[in-house]
Amino acid sequence: xxxxxxxxxxxxxxxxxxxxxxxxxxxxxxxxxxxxxxxxxxxxxxxxxxxxxxxxxxxxxxxxxxxxxxxxxxxxxxxxxxxxxxxxxxxxxxxxxxxxxxxxxxxxxxxxxxxxxxxxxxxxxxxxxxxxxxxxxxxxxxxxxxxxxxxxxxxxxxxxxxxxxxxxxxxxxxxxxxxxxxxxxxxxxxxxxxxxxxxxxxxxxxxxxxxxxxxxxxxxxxxxxxxxxxxxxxxxxxxxxxxxxxxxxxxxxxxxxxxxxxxxxxxxxxxxxxxxxxxxxxxxxxxxxxxxxxxxxxxxxxxxxxxxxxxxxxxx
Ligand code: GLN
Numbered sequence: 001x002x003x004x005x006x007x008x009x010x011x012x013x014x015x016x017x018x019x020x021x022x023x024x025x026x027x028x029x030x031x032x033x034x035x036x037x038x039x040x041x042x043x044x045x046x047x048x049x050x051x052x053x054x055x056x057x058x059x060x061x062x063x064x065x066x067x068x069x070x071x072x073x074x075x076x077x078x079x080x081x082x083x084x085x086x087x088x089x090x091x092x093x094x095x096x097x098x099x100x101x102x103x104x105x106x107x108x109x110x111x112x113x114x115x116x117x118x119x120x121x122x123x124x125x126x127x128x129x130x131x132x133x134x135x136x137x138x139x140x141x142x143x144x145x146x147x148x149x150x151x152x153x154x155x156x157x158x159x160x161x162x163x164x165x166x167x168x169x170x171x172x173x174x175x176x177x178x179x180x181x182x183x184x185x186x187x188x189x190x191x192x193x194x195x196x197x198x199x200x201x202x203x204x205x206x207x208x209x210x211x212x213x214x215x216x217x218x219x220x221x222x223x224x225x226x227x228x229x230x231x232x233x234x235x236x237x238x239x240x241x242x243x244x245x246x247x248x249x250x251x252x253x254x255x256x257x258x259x260x261x262x263x264x265x266x267x268x269x270x271x272x273x274x275x276x277x278x279x280x281x282x283x284x285x286x287x288x289x290x291x292x293x294x295x296x297x298x299x300x301x302x303x304x305x306x307x308x309x310x311x312x313x314x315x316x
Pocket of ligand 1 (some may be wrong): 075076077107108126168175203268269270271295
């Protein structure tokens with residue numbers, strides 16, 4: 001796919017000055033536009049004027065700038081990891097309950113779910129991730145399984161933020177509506193409360209850009225563990241499919257725009273984090289809490305655009 005020339009250029013690319021440069025360009029824009037996710041009270045209190053960027057290459061080199069070591073609520077970025085576990089357990093039978101088409105609708109929309117009889121369009125909108133959480137619960141202790149996966153990927157302990165999970169449990173009316181609606185169509189096997197408890201906890205994982213860039217490393221390495229010598233996280237086929245879903249569905253109703261302006265598989269969350277994958281090269285995580293109208297980090301997207309413009313890296 002890439003020319004020998006491209007490989008030489010990238011192999012010699014020193015990413016640290018590049019991330020410093022992006023950080024310098026983004027910092028003056030902090031706090032100017034966008035709003036933090038105010039519908040989750042615990043997230044509404046997060047100071048907007050923060051920005052971090054971190055990357056990890058397939059060879060294990062790392063670079064970071066800005067607030068890259070500050071932990072934040074990963075929110076929907078967690079859907080990458082629960083999907084990975086569900087695909088590992090269930091293979092193609094997972095798709096009997098969940099579609100693979102972009103929604104073209106906001107991540108928490110109810111409309112499509114009604115016309116499609118409780119079958120979520122894809123695993124990254126809330127309804128789809130709730131259905132994935134249901135599948136994982138049917139297999140056992142889903143929270144413990146997710147924590148174990150994240151700790152293995154990061155090489156250090158990772159925790160749920162109990163305050164964020166409780167805040168969403170107290171106010172997540174839309175997610176209750178989505179889950180009850182799916183339950184009424186017979187699309188959830190487990191108790192709605194138990195499924196949402198898992199979903200709210202996965203969204204409440206607290207991680208930094210550095211940790212997320214590491215954790216997503218298997219997605220640029222055809223499923224291989226980010227650290228050499230560890231068992232593969234998923235198969236090459238599954239890793240490709242997760243990347244495909246990230247490109248088409250990972251940023252919700254902005255997915256077309258993101259493919260157009262950035263051209264990388266991305267997964268965003270309303271905590272302001274975005275993970276992007278350059279297949280066979282590197283994973284990147286950006287974070288800035290202020291969001292645009294589609295629920296994606298405004299300056300995170302801007303930083304990804306700068307990264308792609310400066311490196312020429314894109315899947316196209
Ligand atoms: N926990 C959030 C919610 O359910 C996740 C949404 C997101 O990050 N896009 O609304």
